[in-house]
Amino acid sequence: MLLTxxxxxxxxxxxxxxxGYAMIPLIEREVVExxxxxxxxDFLDLxxxxxxxxxxxxxxxxxxxxYRMRKSIGSIFCxxxxxxxxxxxxxxxxxxxxxxxxxxxxxxxFKGIRPAVIALxxxxxxxxxxxxxxxxxxxxxxxxxxxAIWWLGVSPVWIIFATILGAILYYILKLRKA
Amino acid sequence: MSTVVLYLKxxxxxxxxxxxxxxxGYGMxxxxxxxxxxxHQWISNSEFTDIVAVSQMTPGPIGxxxxxxxxFKAIENAGMTRTEAVCGSLLASFSVMLPSFILMLxxxxxxxxxxxxxxxxxxxxxxxxxxxxxxxxxxxxxxxxENLGTFSADNLQLYVSIGLFALAFVAxxxxxxxxIKVILLAGLFxxxxxxxx
Numbered sequence: 001m002l003l004t005x006x007x008x009x010x011x012x013x014x015x016x017x018x019x020g021y022a023m024i025p026l027i028e029r030e031v032v033e034x035x036x037x038x039x040x041x042d043f044l045d046l047x048x049x050x051x052x053x054x055x056x057x058x059x060x061x062x063x064x065x066x067y068r069m070r071k072s073i074g075s076i077f078c079x080x081x082x083x084x085x086x087x088x089x090x091x092x093x094x095x096x097x098x099x100x101x102x103x104x105x106x107x108x109x110f111k112g113i114r115p116a117v118i119a120l121x122x123x124x125x126x127x128x129x130x131x132x133x134x135x136x137x138x139x140x141x142x143x144x145x146x147x148a149i150w151w152l153g154v155s156p157v158w159i160i161f162a163t164i165l166g167a168i169l170y171y172i173l174k175l176r177k178a
Numbered sequence: 179m180s181t182v183v184l185y186l187k188x189x190x191x192x193x194x195x196x197x198x199x200x201x202x203g204y205g206m207x208x209x210x211x212x213x214x215x216x217x218h219q220w221i222s223n224s225e226f227t228d229i230v231a232v233s234q235m236t237p238g239p240i241g242x243x244x245x246x247x248x249x250f251k252a253i254e255n256a257g258m259t260r261t262e263a264v265c266g267s268l269l270a271s272f273s274v275m276l277p278s279f280i281l282m283l284x285x286x287x288x289x290x291x292x293x294x295x296x297x298x299x300x301x302x303x304x305x306x307x308x309x310x311x312x313x314x315x316x317x318x319x320x321x322x323x324e325n326l327g328t329f330s331a332d333n334l335q336l337y338v339s340i341g342l343f344a345l346a347f348v349a350x351x352x353x354x355x356x357x358i359k360v361i362l363l364a365g366l367f368x369x370x371x372x373x374x375x
Contacts, residue, residue, distance in 0.1 A: 013237060013238050013239075014237050014238075015237060016237055016238070023239070049285060050282075052200075052302050052305075053278070053281055053282065053285060054196065054197055054198055054199050054200045054277065054278075054281065055196050055197075055199055055241070055274075055275070055277055055278035055281065055282075056196070056199070056206070056239045056241035056242055056274065056275065056278060057239065057241075058238075058239045059239065059241075059242070059275055059278050060278050060282050063278060063279060063282040063283070064282055064285075064286060067282070067283060067286045068286070072283065075279070075282070075283065076279075079275060079278075079279070082238075082239070082242075083238065083239070083242045083271060083275065085237055085238055086236070086237065086238025086239065086242045086243050086246060086271075087242065087246050087267070087268070087271055089236050089237065089238070090232070090233075090236065090238075090243050090246040090247050090250075090267070091246060091250065091264060091267055093232060093236070093247075094246075094247055094250040094251070094254075094263075094267065095250075095260065095264075104373075105369055105373055108368050108369050108371075108372035108373050109365040109366075109368050109369040110224075110228055110231070110365070110368070111327075111335065111339075111368045111372055112338075112342060112364045112365050112366070112367045112368015112369060112371070112372070113227075113228075113231045113361055113364050113365045113368060114224060114227045114228070114231070114325040114326070114339070115325060115326055115339040115340070115342040115343040115346065115364070116342050116343065116345075116346035116360050116361060116363075116364035117227050117230050117231045117234070117320075117361065118227070118317055118320045118321060118325065118343055119342075119343050119344075119345075119346035119347035119349075119350060119360075120230075120234065120346065120350060120357050120360065120361075121204055121207065121230070121313065121316055121317050121320070122317050122347055122351075123347060123350040123351045124204050124313065125204075125310060125313040125314050125316075125317060126351065127351075128306075128309065128310050128313065129310045131306075132306040132307050132309070132310050133303070133306060133307075134307055134310075138307050141307035141308060141310075141311060142307050142308070142310040142311035142314060143311065144311065145307070145308050145310075145311025145312060145314075145315065146311040146312075146314035146315040146318060147315075148311075148315075149208070149212065149311070149312065149315035149319075150315045150318040150319055153216065155212055155213075155217075156198065156208055156209050156212055156312050156315070157194060157198045157209070159308055159311075159312070160198050160200060160305065160308065161198075163301075163304050163305055163308045164301055164304075164305070166304065167300045167301040167303070167304035167305075168297065168300075168301065170300065170304075171296065171297045171300045171301075
């Protein structure tokens with residue numbers, strides 16, 4: 001069973017290109033449809049939780065499913081399966097293509113790629129902004145956050161910390177009033 | 179600086195990244211950039227952009243891919259052996275996953291009962307606009323001379339870069355072209371154009 005968990009998530013890790021979100025359809029097919037390990041409703045709940053929790057999205061999902069199947073040891077096998085393909089491939093690249101910058105053609109290729117990559121981050125930023133429930137009271141939050149990090153060099157860690165603290169205080173004050 | 183101190187720094191940095199990396203892979207990127215490029219200067223700005231590109235084209239989550247790569251480069255750039263660099267990359271990947279283990283196991287035990295609770299919902303609602311700002315900051319930080327070319331009026335690379343940036347945005351946002359295709363085409367274009375010039 002542990003080996004099946006490991007192999008299933010190894011396959012998922014190996015065949016998804018383009019980051020955590022691209023993994024969702026693959027995980028759904030393997031875990032919900034083929035193996036029937038969890039129901040579709042539970043899978044949706046799991047997505048919401050894995051998304052709102054910090055950390056690597058796909059790893060969060062695999063830990064959760066592994067825990068359901070075989071408690072802590074199951075979650076370790078699932079998480080290892082998910083990340084091993086990445087680690088092996090990236091290590092191979094770092095070890096054998098480490099001096100790519102010395103090659104002029106490769107450097108030229110990356111000169112073209114770099115501006116495109118920045119656009120690849122801008123697209124989800126705008127998509128997320130339309131889903132973040134921004135209104136006339138909250139539109140300034142992303143602006144101030146971005147300026148604080150970019151211009152003043154504030155660490156995002158402090159901003160997240162302050163936001164969580166602020167939300168909890170706000171919630172407590174609202175409870176007191178009610 | 180001794181190897182042990184550097185290992186401890188890598189552990190602590192990636193543990194923090196795993197703990198505060200909200201909003202999926204891209205949300206994590208702004209944290210990684212802030213910690214690894216700005217604070218510790220383990221890798222350069224353009225090396226970071228290259229890692230993002232490589233992570234997009236290779237399988238697996240971006241958070242793990244970049245942790246593995248940065249862990250390797252940080253040790254290698256500090257002038258240590260490749261074996262030590264491999265250990266560094268394994269350590270970074272392990273550290274970025276550790277908070278997930280602790281949190282997800284706690285969540286499996288408790289959070290399922292409280293996820294619809296108003297207090298949890300309030301925190302999540304407050305975090306969403308902040309994550310948008312973090313992503314925007316990552317974009318702003320990357321729009322620099324290392325990635326686009328020197329900011330001078332007679333630098334051709336700068337104009338080509340701005341064009342590629344705009345085109346790649348239109349392609350992914352409006353035409354819904356996949357990221358791998360965009361990277362491959364931009365790479366092909368750069369490879370041919372800059373080699374001819």
